[in-house]
Amino acid sequence: MKKQYKLLIVLMILICSCSKFLDRPLENQTNATGINYADLSTMYQPVSGVYRTAAKANPGLVHWVDLGMRAVRGDEFDKGSSPGDQSPLADIKSFSYGGLQAFWGLNNSWNDYYGLVIDCNSALLELNKFAKNIPSGDAKNTALYNQYSGEVRFIRAFAHLMASRVFGNVPVLTNNDSLTTVAKKSAADVRRFIISEMDAIIPNLEDARPNQSAHVGSVTKYSALLLKAKAAADLAGNDNGSSYWDAVIDATNQIISSSKFTLYSDFYQLFKMPGKLCNESLFELQYTDFGDNTSSTVAPDAFWPFQGPGGDQKGSPISGWGFMPPTQKIVDFLTARNDLVRLKTTIQYCGVNGAPGTFVVTPSGDKVYGNSNGTKYFNGKAYLPANQMTADRTDYGSNNNVRVLRYSDALLLNAEAKVRKGQNGDASLNLVRSRAGLVPLSGASLQNILDERRAEFACEWWGERFNDLLRTGQAAATLPNFVSGQSDYLPIPQSQIDLNPNLK
Numbered sequence: 001m002k003k004q005y006k007l008l009i010v011l012m013i014l015i016c017s018c019s020k021f022l023d024r025p026l027e028n029q030t031n032a033t034g035i036n037y038a039d040l041s042t043m044y045q046p047v048s049g050v051y052r053t054a055a056k057a058n059p060g061l062v063h064w065v066d067l068g069m070r071a072v073r074g075d076e077f078d079k080g081s082s083p084g085d086q087s088p089l090a091d092i093k094s095f096s097y098g099g100l101q102a103f104w105g106l107n108n109s110w111n112d113y114y115g116l117v118i119d120c121n122s123a124l125l126e127l128n129k130f131a132k133n134i135p136s137g138d139a140k141n142t143a144l145y146n147q148y149s150g151e152v153r154f155i156r157a158f159a160h161l162m163a164s165r166v167f168g169n170v171p172v173l174t175n176n177d178s179l180t181t182v183a184k185k186s187a188a189d190v191r192r193f194i195i196s197e198m199d200a201i202i203p204n205l206e207d208a209r210p211n212q213s214a215h216v217g218s219v220t221k222y223s224a225l226l227l228k229a230k231a232a233a234d235l236a237g238n239d240n241g242s243s244y245w246d247a248v249i250d251a252t253n254q255i256i257s258s259s260k261f262t263l264y265s266d267f268y269q270l271f272k273m274p275g276k277l278c279n280e281s282l283f284e285l286q287y288t289d290f291g292d293n294t295s296s297t298v299a300p301d302a303f304w305p306f307q308g309p310g311g312d313q314k315g316s317p318i319s320g321w322g323f324m325p326p327t328q329k330i331v332d333f334l335t336a337r338n339d340l341v342r343l344k345t346t347i348q349y350c351g352v353n354g355a356p357g358t359f360v361v362t363p364s365g366d367k368v369y370g371n372s373n374g375t376k377y378f379n380g381k382a383y384l385p386a387n388q389m390t391a392d393r394t395d396y397g398s399n400n401n402v403r404v405l406r407y408s409d410a411l412l413l414n415a416e417a418k419v420r421k422g423q424n425g426d427a428s429l430n431l432v433r434s435r436a437g438l439v440p441l442s443g444a445s446l447q448n449i450l451d452e453r454r455a456e457f458a459c460e461w462w463g464e465r466f467n468d469l470l471r472t473g474q475a476a477a478t479l480p481n482f483v484s485g486q487s488d489y490l491p492i493p494q495s496q497i498d499l500n501p502n503l504k
Helices: 045-054 064-071 088-093 104-131 139-167 187-204 221-236 243-257 328-336 340-346 407-420 426-435 446-456 464-471 494-499
Strands: 006-009 012-015 281-285 347-349 359-361 367-369 377-379 402-406
Touching: 045 104, 045 139, 064 088, 064 104, 064 139, 064 464, 088 104, 104 139, 104 494, 139 187, 139 221, 187 221, 221 243, 221 281, 221 402, 221 407, 221 464, 243 407, 281 407, 328 340, 328 347, 328 446, 340 347, 402 407, 407 426, 407 446, 426 446, 446 464
Parallel strands: none
Antiparallel strands: 006 012, 281 402, 347 377, 359 367
16 A cells, blocks of 8 residues: 555645555555654645545546436436447436446445545544644644544535435445444435534634635635535425525525635636636635646546547547537527526537537637537536647646535525525625626526526536425426436445445
8 A cells, every 4th residue: 555646735736645544444444554643744644635535536526427427317418428328327317217226337426425435434533543642732733633624524524415415315424334234314314414514613614715725725614604505405495484594594694794705707717727726616626737748647537528529529639428418408598598608608519510520619719520429519617628738638628626616606595595585685696697797687586596506507517407406396397207206316226235234
C-alpha cells in the first residue's frame, strides 16, 4: 500500500505522503503502520483522502453509470448511444424495473455511495486518534479537529442523500462494523439524519465561501446549510404548512444574508474553466491536469466523455460516448420560455439534426459532427471547449471541476419555501431570472418557481429534475409509465441483499 496520489486541494497541489489515508480496508482493519498521531500538523490528511475518494469513481460520486441512473429518470435526458448499449438505462428511463437487480450498474452505484460512506467512517476514526493527542486547553487544534470532522460528516451525509434518492429506504451507516447487519431506514429518516448531522457540524465549519477557505474549495458552514435545506425540502414535499419549510427558509436566509455569495454573471461560462470555484459555488469536486499534456490527470473517470457527442469527431477532443443527450422536451421547454441563455448553455448540437457527415460549429468554434444514431443534441453543461483545454490535451473535459451545490439552488429553495408559507419569494427568484436574461416576475406562483428550477438545473447530473417531480407529487402526471409508490426508487441490488438480509 505504498501508492501515492496527486491530490488537488484548493488551487494548489499536495502530495499525500502515504496511502493510509486514501486506500482504506473496507471493514476497518488496521491500517499500515507508521502514522504519528501525535503530529497534529498532519491531522488534515484523512480529510484530504475523503475529498479524493468523493471525487473518484469506484467508490465516489462521479461514476458514469451512477450519473446515468440518477438522471435518466427525469424528462430532460434520453439514454443515448445505440439501443443495445447499456440497455438497462433505457429500462430505468421507462420505469421497467423487473429483472433490474441483475444489472451491474445497480450494484456499482450502491458500492460507490456506500464505499464513500465507509471511507468517511474510517477517516473519522483516524481523526479521533489525532484528537487523543490534542493537549487539554489547545483551543486551536480542538477547533481544527471539530472542523475537519464536520467536513467528513458533510460528505458522508451527501453520500447518504444520493443513495436514498436512488434507492429510497437505505441504511444509515455510521459504523463500519455493522456493514453486514445494519437495517434500512425510511427515506424520510435518512433526511432527518442529514439534518441532524448538519445541525451538529454547522457551528464548527468555517464561516467562509468555499473559495475563501483555508483549503480552498473545502466544505464550509454554507455548504452544510444548503445540504440541510435540500434534505428539509425533500421532507416537506407538498405540505405547505410543514415546519420543514421553515427550516428551508432559515437555512437559505443564512446563506443569502451572509452576503458572501453572488451568482456568476455568465451562465454559459459558469460550467467552464472561468467558472471554477467562483463565488456561486458552495461545493465542487476538484480536478486538475497540472497545466501540461504529460502529467497524469486527476480526473472524474469517464464522467465528461460519457456525456460527450458520439460518433467520429475527426480527432477533436470534443468527443465522447454519446450518452445522456438532452430530450426534445427540455429543448422545447427552454425555447417556449425564450430562455435563450440557458438554451445556449444546456443544449449543444450534433451535426444537422444528428445526420452523419454533417457538422455544426459551437459558440466556441468547435466542429461537432452527426452520428449513426441520429442523436441531435449533447449536454452543453458538460461541454468544455477545446480552446479552454490545456494545449495538446485530448481527454474531453480535462481540468474542469464537477459542480455539486450552487447559490442559485439556495435562492430558488428560499423562494419556494417562502411562497409555500404564504410569503413573497420574488426577490430570490428574480436574482436567478435576471442572470438568465429573463424579465422579473411579480407575485410569482409556486409553479413559476418550480419551472425556474427546471430551467436553471436542466441537464445537471445529480437528478434534481426527477427529485423535484417526486417531492412535489408531479412525477406521475409528467413522466410516462411512472407509477407512484412503485417507480419512485430503484431496487436494492440482490448481491447486497445476499450480503445483508436486513436490506430485503
